Amino acid sequence: KAGVTQTPRYLIKTRGQQVTLSCSPISGHRSVSWYQQTPGQGLQFLFEYFSETQRNKGNFPGRFSGRQFSNSRSEMNVSTLELGDSALYLCASSVDRGTEAFFGQGTRLTVV
Amino acid sequence: DQQVKQNSPSLSVQEGRISILNCDYTNSMFDYFLWYKKYPAEGPTFLISISSIKDKNEDGRFTVFLNKSAKHLSLHIVPSQPGDSAVYFCAASGDSNYQLIWGAGTKLIIKP
Numbered sequence: 532k533a534g535v536t537q538t539p540r541y542l543i544k545t546r547g548q549q550v551t552l553s554c555s556p557i558s559g560h561r562s563v564s565w566y567q568q569t570p571g572q573g574l575q576f577l578f579e580y581f582s583e584t585q586r587n588k589g590n591f592p593g594r595f596s597g598r599q600f601s602n603s604r605s606e607m608n609v610s611t612l613e614l615g616d617s618a619l620y621l622c623a624s625s626v627d628r629g630t631e632a633f634f635g636q637g638t639r640l641t642v643v
Numbered sequence: 644d645q646q647v648k649q650n651s652p653s654l655s656v657q658e659g660r661i662s663i664l665n666c667d668y669t670n671s672m673f674d675y676f677l678w679y680k681k682y683p684a685e686g687p688t689f690l691i692s693i694s695s696i697k698d699k700n701e702d703g704r705f706t707v708f709l710n711k712s713a714k715h716l717s718l719h720i721v722p723s724q725p726g727d728s729a730v731y732f733c734a735a736s737g738d739s740n741y742q743l744i745w746g747a748g749t750k751l752i753i754k755p
Contacts, residue, residue: 535686537686564742564743566745572747573649573732573745573746573747573748574687574732574745576742576743576744576745579742587742619684621686621687622686623686631677631689631692632689632743633689634679634686634687634688635686636684636685636686637684637685637686639684
């Protein structure tokens with residue numbers, strides 16, 4: 532079956548702009564989590580959605596938001612981009628939280 | 644406060660030898676542990692997991708050991724191969740949030 536698909540793969544934005552990233556989970560997976568990875572850092576948890584509801588949120592400012600649609604596809608949005616937002620953004624889907632998560636290839640966001 | 648710690652940012656091992664990657668955790672509620680492997684510009688891929696009811700789990704060249712009293716787990720790769728060069732993340736779940744909590748990763752370099 533198809534894996535987790537993230538679009539776009541690469542993105543360059545300027546400071547102050549906003550960006551929307553998309554994630555299509557594995558069919559049948561209802562939990563979608565988003566992570567930020569910066570050089571030298573582990574995976575920083577952003578938020579997790581399950582059945583269109585945000586169940587958990589990490590320690591990120593309100594500029595980072597997300598949503599999940601009825602088909603489990605998820606989007607995350609970052610408004611008023613800052614240079615420090617440059618990172619690899621990873622989406623992971625799983626049957627439910629705490630179980631094995633399958634990751635997409637990520638979206639590499641560069642803010643200039 | 645980091646609940647999952649990988650204290651070695653990097654590890655260099657000769658091809659054919661054993662690679663041992665370590666992970667410590669602080670939350671005694673964790674009862675499920677996973678190891679992921681990540682190549683540059685790709686999402687992490689699941690390697691192996693272990694439940695707290697076991698102290699060892701093997702899958703081919705990969706073995707994970709869990710020492711609950713020490714709150715420590717390790718991943719052994721035998722024999723190490725060049726393709727094993729990657730960043731390895733350990734993750735844990737089982738507290739009330741049932742979120743996967745990630746370590747910062749260890750970069751494994753296999754020398755020919």
